[in-house]
Amino acid sequence: MAAPGCRSVSAAFWEHLRRLGLQDFPCGLGSWNKSRFDAHAAPSGQEEAMLLSEESPGALVELLRDPHSPWALPPGCSPQDQHLLETAVLAPKLVHGSRIFQLLRSLRIIGKGVEEVDEGLLQFPRLEKLILSTNRISTITSANLPRTLKVLELCCNAVADLQDLCAQPPPGLQHLGLGYNRLCGSAQDKYLTADFWPNLVSLDLSYNSLTDLQALVSQLSSLQKLRILVLQGNPLALIPTYRGFLVDSLPKLCVLDDIQIGPDERHQFHGLATQPEMIRSEARVVVSIGEMKGIPDPSAHQVDSEAPVITYSYCVTYEFAEGEETEDSGSPEGPTVTTLDVDSSAGDTGETKSQWEPAATEDPKAHSARVFATPGQPWAGTIECSYRKEHRVKNLVGLKSYLVAGTVISVMEEKVFSWPVDADLKENAVTKGKAGRKGGAKGSVPREKQQQQKKQPCELRSDPPIRRTLCSRRVTLDTLLATEDLVATVCDFGILMTEQPLQPPSLEKVRSDKKKSKDKSKKPKAESQASRKTTAPAKGGRAPQPVPLTVQFQMRLLRWPSMAGTQSQESMTVVEGKAQ
Structure with a gap:
């Protein structure tokens, strides 16, 4: 029981x-089915007589097979169910x-x-x-x-x-x-x-x-x-x-x-x-990251001013199950390496969790992963990451859980503000110069010495870097648990529309803008119209179209005996920047 x-x-x-x-009708032993009679036990001629309320077995079967019939097979039933229903019409005593x-x-x-x-x-x-x-x-x-x-x-x-x-x-x-x-x-x-x-x-x-x-x-x-x-x-x-x-x-x-x-x-x-x-109880996985395209040019949004100097660098991060790493052609610079839960990380990227339920006896620590990053690169239309890292993992249960959950690929931006070191010193020198002119010629600086100071490169001090995630995407890796050895994909993040924060203009910028506005008001009307014609875009000209942000990503599970030639093949793939 x-x-x-x-x-x-x-x-x-x-x-x-x-x-x-x-x-129930049209199946079973009801009065509607002539086949309920047993030809051997029935009286002579009774099997041939058909009452008005009876139907032939063939007609009842047609009611089951007709999709428009109210007695058609219920949705979700299998061919075996169809056979069983027809048996209940043709030989109802068997069922x-x-x-x-x-x-x-x-x-x-x-x-x-x-x-x-x-x-x-x-x-x-x-x-x-x-x-x-x-x-x-x-x-x-x-x-x-x-x-x-x-x-x-x-x-x-x-x-x-x-x-x-x-x-x-x-x-x-x-x-x-x-x-x-x-x-x-x-x-x-x-x-x-x-x-x-x-x-x-x-x-x-x-x-x-x-x-x-x-x-x-x-x-x-x-x-x-x-x-x-x-x-x-x-x-x-x-x-x-x-x-x-x-x-x-x-x-x-x-x-x-x-x-x-x-x-x-x-x-x-x-x-x-x-x-x-x-037979070593460990797995070897190689991660390769090739070209990165489609990052908007940050210089187009910078405010035209002498200070501060803003420098940008970009890198790609990915999650991987914790283990030993070797043969690294990149470096874990850029975003800080952290530990996180692979299963709960889906909420941070807007993706859904995997529907796989791990075994109840698995260690919860098996789902931990680390974040690795490619070296930071300055902006370019096409950024060559040329990144390759081999991971060796002894926690095979954790690696399996990681592959089921997939990895999160992110594009990171690092922005650094640099300021002239002598900005405050110049202000002090100006105030001292004014005081010197009032009291005498001691505070005056020779003109030649001032020109030499202007020619010398300005020394900068940098603020702590500001890092932010431009976009993220989860890549499925469960095919590596089957018979596949390679996951090669181009992560398409779509067209990236970045909003640059507004920066207040400097005092010098405000003064120069006022001066330009006064000069424009003094210009003749014809001259201003001519200037508009020269600055107007050519007829039929189009603004440059934005390019989708893409990153080339590969993950290869090394197998024996093909492990010896994998390294050269991976290196060639990274240089070419194509998924093979």
């Missing part, structure tokens, strides 16, 4: 049958009461909130295929599974322990699907052997939190009939030698992660299983 308040498989099954209405259990060999209950696999499944004596994907099942009691079962699919549930499932498993099971669950640690590996699954041909363990590759392979090697294996999405799949080690360790395997294993691949990885020193 199902636990109180816990939705069971049987409850979902009967609810679905009530929705189909197998005993009446408990006889329907004898009829079904395949049962699919998907996305119905099922939490428990109850003993009601034992009423299906011929059931061979049971699909319970996208539910809330956490534990499975194998004693409640029919012994005739050959396919058991439990994808997208909350299974974290295989002990109850392996107590009395169906002996003839050929496919076991446990993808997108919460299996983690090496404690579950002992249940994946031929002692529990002697006839297993296909096994799906994708997108769990399995980390020990060697321990898992040692158990899977006992499954002599295993031909199809799916492990992508697990942290152990991020190890560079992951695929080669599996191919060489399981010689009877035909398909790994939905990719056929050919003779050339077996020859390439031959002997890798005998080199445990090659």
Whole structure:
């Protein structure tokens, strides 16, 4: 019996049958269906007589198949439901009461909130295929599974322990699907052997939190009939030698992660299983950032004045899971390196969180990441970042969570105000000069010396830099958890419209503007019109169109044995500034 308040498989099954209405018109044994009579038991000639209220089975089936009919198949039903409804018309006794259990060999209950696999499944004596994907099942009691079962699919549930499932498993099971669950640690590996699954041909363990590759392979090697294996999405799949080690360790395997294993691949990885020193539990990821285009020219918004001197520099930042870094062609200068939560960072950039729910046993610290930045570059129409950094990560669970969440790419601007050091000294010299002229010639400065002082370069003092984020965008990286090795994209932030803060003009600027206005008022009218004509833009001329802000971004997951040539290939990609 199902636990109180816990939705069971049987409850979902009967609810679905009530929705189909197998005993209602035009199905079932009602007076409207002539097929309710048994030709062998009915009196002579009764099967040929048709009452006015009866319909032929063919006419009733047409009512089910016509999409405009009020008795058409309910929305969201499968072809199996259509077949079941037509059976309820043509042979209604087969689906009446408990006889329907004898009829079904395949049962699919998907996305119905099922939490428990109850003993009601034992009423299906011929059931061979049971699909319970996208539910809330956490534990499975194998004693409640029919012994005739050959396919058991439990994808997208909350299974974290295989002990109850392996107590009395169906002996003839050929496919076991446990993808997108919460299996983690090496404690579950002992249940994946031929002692529990002697006839297993296909096994799906994708997108769990399995980390020990060697321990898992040692158990899977006992499954002599295993031909199809799916492990992508697990942290152990991020190890560079992951695929080669599996191919060489399981010689009877035909398909790994939905990719056929050919003779050339077996020859390439031959002997890798005998080199445990090659199986290092760490991942290597290379991040490359190429060209940056479309930043508005800041000089167009600067106020025309001698002081202060404003300098701008730009860089690109990205988040990466905490780990060791090597082979850095950039530097973590620019924005301060901080620690933040990758999952909660979506709120800062206006993006939505990933719908992936990590395993309950994962360490919350696994989601921490650091912010890295390219070296600051002055403004240009095209800024060549030429940035490359290799990251080595030993926390594979954290790296998996980071790839699922994605990374945030941001363009940062750093503005520095620089002021003349001798500005205050000049004011003091002017006041002293005036006082000297009143008291005598002691405060006067020779003209030659004043000219020399003007020719000397002005020494500047700089204020602390002002940093701001021009734009941000989240880049998805989940394809690296599958069979892809490279994410290459051009982040398009659109046309950047920056608003420059208004700066009060200096006193000298105000005086010069007043003088110019007086001079313009004295000019003849004809002269002013001529000046307007000369300054007017040419006919048909257009203002320069703004360019969208784009950044070239690449992230490559290094695999063995292609790691040796990756560095030169990455360097070439950065120089060319193209995603390859």
